[in-house]
Amino acid sequence: MPGPSTMANLVEFFWRDGFGRIQEIQQKHARQYGRIFKSHFGPQFVVSIADKDMVAQVLRAERDAPQRANMESWHEYRELRGRSTGLISAEGEKWLNMRSVLRQKILRPRDVAMYSGGVNEVVEDLVKRIRKLRVQESDGLTVTNVNDLYFKYSMEAIATILYECRLGCLDDQIPQQTKEYIEALELMFSMFKTTMYAGAIPKWLRPLIPKPWREFCRSWDGLFKFSQIHVDDRLRQIESQLEKGEEVQGGVLTHLLLSKELDLEEIYANMTEMLLAGVDTTSFTLSWATYLLAKNPGIQEAVYQQIVQNFGKDQVPTAEDVPKMPLVRAVVKETLRLFPVLPGNGRVTQDDLVVGGYFIPKGTQLALCHYSTSYDAECFPAAEEFRPERWIRSGNLERKENFGSIPFGYGIRSCIGRRVAELEMHLLLIQLLQNFEIKPSPQTTTVLPKTHGLLCPGGKINVRFVDRQ
Secondary structure (H helix, E strand, O other): OOOOOHHHHHHHHHHOOHHHOHHHHHHHHHHHHOOEEEEEEOOEEEEEEOOHHHHHHHHHOOOOOOEEOOOHHHHHHHHHHOOOOOOOOOOHHHHHHHHHHHHHHHOOHHHHHHHHHHHHHHHHHHHHHHHHHHOOOOOOOEEOOHHHHHHHHHHHHHHHHHOOOOOOOOOOOOOHHHHHHHHHHHHHHHOHHHHHHHHOOOHHHOOOOOHHHHHHHHHHHHHHHHHHHHHHHHHHHHHHHHHOOOOOOOOHHHHHHHHOOOOHHHHHHHHHHHHHHHHHHHHHHHHHHHHHHHHOHHHHHHHHHHHHHHOOOOOOOOHHHHHHOHHHHHHHHHHHHHOOOOOOEEEEOOOOEEEOOEEEOOOOEEEEOHHHHHOOOOOOOOOOOOOHHHHOOOOOOOOOOOOOOOOOOOHHHOOOOHHHHHHHHHHHHHHHHHHEEEEEOOOOOOOOEEEEOEEEEOOOOOEEEEEOO
16 A cells, blocks of 8 residues: 655654644645555554545444544543543443433434524624624724634533533623633643644653643643533532422433433533534634635625525524525535535544455554545535535435535444534524625635644634624
């Protein structure tokens, strides 16, 4: 099997900051070595797959509990602190049990639809925040660095669902607890590259280069502390209600605490990991969608007209209303094709496989190159262009399933929070376009993606929010 040499990889990733350009390197190596190639990252051996049919073969061959790529550092932290694994980090039977419990409240569309009211309250606060922020600029219309705004929206929205409370992320004065969590989350992502370095360096070198591991642990400490505070608060409220003989109702967290299908440590771990997974992923996608709509006024107008014609300009949407506006859903899908939050995904083979004519033994680490397949012209004609209409069904029987773009994964190990993330994005985009025309600003520049754990904007996205007449 062809592939770059170990030395070439060391130079590319450690000398030329390849960890910040993983999406580019995927495409470069696919051009050089073909759609399946091997790589060495220090002691780690990886087979990369940049072909939609081969990706489909691997994912369809998975067992009931697919194994993610190497998450040794996550497991080591949990053993060190006596913490449980959560849905992202767990494997095998434990993962299967957790998914079975959690899917009851966050995977089925009818359950997720119940969260529309809480999310819409957060959307309302975001619209107010946009109006406050834009008057601070000289033109009275520009909001600078929309990702910061969407980060706070995403955190507030997911917390209303997971913790059943408001965090104050969109307030003028953010509460100290929330500030500390944001700092821990930012530290987690800022440490991505150094923890990647640490993963490619033998453990015996850790005493000589202690900072990456120390900071990695410190960020996890902050994330777990935040979740534990909110879980314990809700537990005390439930106990108080039960003591008074009151009926207890609630969402995800209440269900977990009352059902006792997971122990308290498992609840802490899952709340922590789901909040971690649900903030930047959503905020980056909303940032890119805003950027693309500003750059493509014709598409934005078509989406707006569909909203007005099929729903109205002033009515507040719910989950049940979203299917009336397929172009809104298509905008999200096309944004995630152009800028997949996870440019690559990992798996460890559970059986011997033959892929692309090569024998891949059980236990091999695979890298599925989703960014590369998203830009494959065979999968997507005019792949460089923003064309949401490519996702619109031409008939009731046609189903768009293309393994070239699977931003939420596939099968049983697909993203369990997909419905929640889509609800947050769809409701926000509808109401943004009901209220504003999104336009380029004199401060709008070309923004390219970079990899920082996730695929994120490489610079600030600044746009104008002009009131609809």
